[in-house]
Amino acid sequence: AQSVTQPDIHITVSEGASLELRCNYSYGATPYLFWYVQSPGQGLQLLLKYFSGDTLVQGIKGFEAEFKRSQSSLNLRKPSVHWSDAAEYFCAVGSGGGADGLTFGKGTHLIIQP
Amino acid sequence: DTEVTQTPKHLVMGMTNKKSLKCEQHMGHRAMYWYKQKAKKPPELMFVYSYEKLSINESVPSRFSPECPNSSLLNLHLHALQPEDSALYLCASSQEAGGVQPQHFGDGTRLSIL
Numbered sequence: 621a622q623s624v625t626q627p628d629i630h631i632t633v634s635e636g637a638s639l640e641l642r643c644n645y646s647y648g649a650t651p652y653l654f655w656y657v658q659s660p661g662q663g664l665q666l667l668l669k670y671f672s673g674d675t676l677v678q679g680i681k682g683f684e685a686e687f688k689r690s691q692s693s694l695n696l697r698k699p700s701v702h703w704s705d706a707a708e709y710f711c712a713v714g715s716g717g718g719a720d721g722l723t724f725g726k727g728t729h730l731i732i733q734p
Numbered sequence: 735d736t737e738v739t740q741t742p743k744h745l746v747m748g749m750t751n752k753k754s755l756k757c758e759q760h761m762g763h764r765a766m767y768w769y770k771q772k773a774k775k776p777p778e779l780m781f782v783y784s785y786e787k788l789s790i791n792e793s794v795p796s797r798f799s800p801e802c803p804n805s806s807l808l809n810l811h812l813h814a815l816q817p818e819d820s821a822l823y824l825c826a827s828s829q830e831a832g833g834v835q836p837q838h839f840g841d842g843t844r845l846s847i848l
Contacts, residue, residue, distance in 0.1 A: 622833075652834045663738070663824055663839035664777070671834065710776055714833020720790065721767050721826075722837060724776035 622647040622713045626725035633701050634733045641696040641728050643711030652714040653694045654722065655685060659707045667709075670694055681705075706732045737761055738840035740825050746846045749815060755843045757808040757825030763838070765831035766808040768800060769824040771842070777824055783808060784831035812845075820847045 623646045633639050645651050652671055656664040668679025675687045677694075685696045696709065708729050712722040738759045747753050757766065765784050769777035782790035783802040791800075797819075799811040808825055822842040828835035 654836060656839075661841075661844075663740075663841040664826075666836050666838065669836050714835070720831075720833050721769070721779035721782055722777075722833060727774075727776055 622651070622715055622723050624711050624713045624723060624725035626709075626711055626728050628728045629726070630729045630731065632731040632733055635703055636700050639696075639698045639701045639705070639730070641709050641711075641730070643694050643696065643725060644692050645694065645711075645713050646692065647713055647715075651694075653687070654712045654714070655679065655683070655694070655696050656710045656712060656724075657681075657707050658710065658727075664710065667696070701730075701732055703732045703734070706730055738825055738827055738838050740823075740840035740843050742843055743841065744844050744846075746848060747812070747815065748848050749817075751815075752811070752813045754812065755810040755823055755825075755845075757810075757840060758806055759827040759838070760806055761827065761829075761838065762805075763827035763829050764805060765828045765835070766802060767826040767828075767837060768808070768810055769826065771822040771824055773821075781810075782831055789831060815845075815847045817847045820845055 625644045654669045655667040658664045667683045677685045708727045710727045711725040741756045768780040771777040780794045781800045786802045801809040824842045826837040826839045828837045
């Protein structure tokens with residue numbers, strides 16, 4: 621069965637500093653991977669998706685992610701964080717076929733220090 | 735602004751009440767989903783509708799009854815809920831069912847069971 625692991629429950633970053641959130645997946649075939657962000661009291665917003673091809677994926681809000689097959693990872697990065705980036709970040713994996721939903725990681729809570 | 739609209743935003747109900755959650759999307763998507771999200775946890779898939787037919791029911795208790803009247807609407811009928819059912823209920827849609835498609839989420843209905 622597919623699964624996703626986000627090793628960091630909380631991460632604290634100073635405003636203006638760079639950010640990297642980790643995501644490792646377990647899936648037998650080519651994974652379909654997604655990063656979502658959830659602000660308090662809101663739904664999930666898609667930041668980016670990886671299906672295949674280029675290992676560097678650009679997303680919205682200045683985020684990007686690098687896919688590394690050898691490490692089974694799709695880590696999310698941002699060069700310079702803003703206070704508004706404080707939120708919960710979820711990595712998710714979808715199966716290649718069937719009518720499945722997404723399997724989410726446990727999430728990483730991002731705290732921005734002034 | 736989200737393209738998936740959920741109503742109501744908040745709902746408080748007793749254990750003997752009957753209520754419904756509503757979800758609407760006008761993106762022409764043919765797959766719609768219900769997820770349940772407890773505090774500080776990732777969303778958990780409940781139901782998947784594909785072309786207005788129920789394709790996945792993740793062993794959800796019968797006190798939750800989904801309905802898809804047409805391709806734009808998704809309802810979740812609630813009856814005789816338990817306090818542990820208090821959660822954020824998220825609706826999502828995607829172009830087609832299956833994990834290859836990114837899902838678009840609404841802002842959710844926060845449900846409290848007294």
